[in-house]
Amino acid sequence: MRYISTRGGAPELSFEEAMMTGLARDGGLYVPAEIPRLAPDEIAGFAGLSYEETAFRVMRPFIGDAFDDANFRDLIARAYASFGHDARAPLKQLDKTHFLLELFHGPTLAFKDFAMQLIGQMFEASLARSGRRVTIVGATSGDTGSAAIEAFAGRERVDVFIMYPDGRVSDVQRRQMTTPTAANVHALAVAGDFDDCQARLKEMFADGDFRDEVSLAAVNSINWARVLAQVVYYFTSAVALGAPHRPVSFCVPTGNFGDIFAGFVAKEMGLPIDRLVIATNHNDILDRTMRSGAYRKRGVTPSISPSMDIEVSSNFERALFWAHGKDGAAVAGLMKDLRETGGFAVSDNAMTDLAAHYDSGMADEAATSATIAATLKTRAELVCPHTAIGIHVGDAHAAKAPEVTMITLATAHPAKFPDAVEAATGIRPPLPPRMADLFERPERFEQVENDLATLEAVIRERRSV
Numbered sequence: 106m107r108y109i110s111t112r113g114g115a116p117e118l119s120f121e122e123a124m125m126t127g128l129a130r131d132g133g134l135y136v137p138a139e140i141p142r143l144a145p146d147e148i149a150g151f152a153g154l155s156y157e158e159t160a161f162r163v164m165r166p167f168i169g170d171a172f173d174d175a176n177f178r179d180l181i182a183r184a185y186a187s188f189g190h191d192a193r194a195p196l197k198q199l200d201k202t203h204f205l206l207e208l209f210h211g212p213t214l215a216f217k218d219f220a221m222q223l224i225g226q227m228f229e230a231s232l233a234r235s236g237r238r239v240t241i242v243g244a245t246s247g248d249t250g251s252a253a254i255e256a257f258a259g260r261e262r263v264d265v266f267i268m269y270p271d272g273r274v275s276d277v278q279r280r281q282m283t284t285p286t287a288a289n290v291h292a293l294a295v296a297g298d299f300d301d302c303q304a305r306l307k308e309m310f311a312d313g314d315f316r317d318e319v320s321l322a323a324v325n326s327i328n329w330a331r332v333l334a335q336v337v338y339y340f341t342s343a344v345a346l347g348a349p350h351r352p353v354s355f356c357v358p359t360g361n362f363g364d365i366f367a368g369f370v371a372k373e374m375g376l377p378i379d380r381l382v383i384a385t386n387h388n389d390i391l392d393r394t395m396r397s398g399a400y401r402k403r404g405v406t407p408s409i410s411p412s413m414d415i416e417v418s419s420n421f422e423r424a425l426f427w428a429h430g431k432d433g434a435a436v437a438g439l440m441k442d443l444r445e446t447g448g449f450a451v452s453d454n455a456m457t458d459l460a461a462h463y464d465s466g467m468a469d470e471a472a473t474s475a476t477i478a479a480t481l482k483t484r485a486e487l488v489c490p491h492t493a494i495g496i497h498v499g500d501a502h503a504a505k506a507p508e509v510t511m512i513t514l515a516t517a518h519p520a521k522f523p524d525a526v527e528a529a530t531g532i533r534p535p536l537p538p539r540m541a542d543l544f545e546r547p548e549r550f551e552q553v554e555n556d557l558a559t560l561e562a563v564i565r566e567r568r569s570v
């Protein structure tokens with residue numbers, strides 16, 4: 106399996122190389138040259154298997170010879186052993202045709218753990234084999250950072266630096282990043298928003314000298330291995346509800362488009378997915394794009410769903426690549442327009458292709474709070490604000506297509522966003538027992554200017570080799 110860049114100007118890589126590299130040198134994102142298809146009876150055969158065995162069968166065709174079968178099974182088993190639920194990704198029924206897929210039973214209580222825990226295992230195995238070290242730098246809107254820190258803390262051969270927007274993450278999110286004690290973990294509070302952090306990260310990757318000097322690696326959702334790990338729960342949930350014999354739709358609270366793009370990959374692999382519904386908060390650039398055909402920035406406004414306060418939705422580039430018939434030059438042109446003019450127009454052909462897979466909807470702050478309250482009242486579920494956005498948009502879509510089962514992704518545990526949940530319901534969701542003392546642990550972080558040279562200097566200085 107070869108991996109190619111969405112901008113068509115970087116060398117083809119193996120799975121392992123693409124995983125260790127993150128962003129391609131032409132600024133693009135790595136994607137598999139071909140998405141392997143599973144036959145309906147192979148998919149039907151997933152029924153009754155463990156999460157881990159399904160994960161092995163779904164991901165195996167993508168990894169080439171990176172790991173042999175026994176080794177890969179072992180890495181998967183280790184990745185999910187720390188999850189607080191045997192099913193790993195259990196389903197809950199909201200009503201007759203609407204289900205919630207709970208993705209928050211991992212160590213940091215958000216879906217990011219599914220990919221990050223596995224990446225932690227795969228990085229360690231790969232680095233041990235090659236004898237290399239890497240410096241992982243990540244930008245986070247809140248949940249990726251803690252998931253990465255949890256996955257890499259204390260691992261040999263790795264330093265991990267996480268840039269988060271100072272003052273724009275929840276207290277729980279911040280403490281999950283600033284309280285781990287491992288010396289290889291560095292939390293950087295950047296004076297800016299998430300898009301600033303992500304822009305600095307992309308600049309570091311474009312700075313070839315720095316990139317080589319520190320052996321830069323990325324575990325943001327631009328990393329293909331993360332998208333791949335997220336493909337698995339589309340299969341486990343759809344099969345539990347009757348696939349491949351019955352189609353399902355998914356509604357996905359979306360920011361950087363990684364999670365929902367994993368759904369697209371599942372569909373391309375042969376999983377019968379009717380619609381992939383993009384759910385955004387009031388930072389609704391993706392919903393606006395689906396409605397208007399124009400992707401245009403207008404500034405990010407903080408919300409009670411901070412993990413979706415994003416305007417440069419990195420993985421949307423992967424969707425655009427498919428919508429343009431894998432024409433890397435066309436995608437490179439759009440990304441140049443985005444950089445230079447703050448937006449781009451999607452061609453009619455590409456819009457038709459996107460509309461064949463994706464629907465979209467938005468929940469503003471009032472709708473988000475109202476959905477948190479209503480979900481508790483009528484469905485007896487306490488949900489996080491991101492999940493509430495999914496439920497709001499998923500309900501609206503399900504009303505239009507009542508014959509298809511809708512699965513909404515519950516992306517985080519409500520206790521990660523206690524203020525928003527309490528404001529909506531009067532109930533302050535408690536942290537699970539294993540992290541009940543989070544607010545007593547001492548914090549350790551460094552405030553850094555939103556400036557490339559300064560950030561690079563801090564990373565050079567603090568890394569352990």
Ligand SMILES: *Cc1c(COP(=O)(O)O)cnc(C)c1O
Nearest residue numbers: 248360361362363364412516517
């Ligand atoms: C990261 C995140 C999202 C958005 O996921 P993307 O893959 O960036 O679209 C939604 N909800 C929560 C809780 C998250 O942490």
